Amino acid sequence: MQGYPLLGAEPRGLPPGKLLPEYLRDLGYTNRAIGKWHLGFYKRELTPTYRGFDSHLGYWTGFVSYYDYILQDKYKDGEFNGFDLRRNLTLARDLVGQYATDVFTDEAVRLISNHRETEPLFLYLAHLAPHAGNKGKLLEAPQEVVNKFDYITDPNRRTYA
Helix, strand or coil: CCCCCCCCCCCCCCCCCCCHHHHHHHCCCEEEEEEECCCCCCCHHHCHHHCCCCEEEEECCCCCCCCCCEEEEEECCEEEEEECCEECCEECHHHCCCCHHHHHHHHHHHHHHHCCCCCCEEEEEECCCCCCCCCCCCCCCCHHHHHHHCCCCCHHHHHHC
16 A cells, blocks of 8 residues: 555545464454554455454554544545444444543553463554644543643644643
C-alpha cells in the first residue's frame, strides 16, 4: 500500500496476503491488537480480527478524539463523521468519556497479566497519543497530567508532553 494514507471509509485496504499475526498464529501465538488500525475497513475482511488478530480494542480510522472517539474529517467529496471505537466488530460505547491513552494502556496490562506465561503472545499496541485528534481539539489530555508540565510555556507542547 503505497501513496496517500487511507481516508475514512475509502474502498481500499491492505492488499490480500499473509500478515505477521497470521504467520505467528501458525506458530501457536495468541495475537492481540490495541489502538489504531488504519489499514482499511470498508469490508470485514480488512479488519484486524480477519487479518490474524484474535482480538482488537481500538479504532479503524486514522484518528479519533481522545474522549468521545468521534472521527470528524472532510474530503473533497464531503464529510465523514462517526463513532469509531470497537471491541472486535462491536462498538465500545461504554468507554466514552475515558481517556484513550488510559483505555489502551489498561487493556494492554490486562491482556498481558491474564496471558499464560507458557504460551507465546504477540501484542500490537498503537496508541492514539502521538496523533492529533479532530480539528478544534487536536491534542487532548487529562488536565491533572498537563499540569505536571507547567514549566513548558507552549500550551500545545505542554499538552503533548
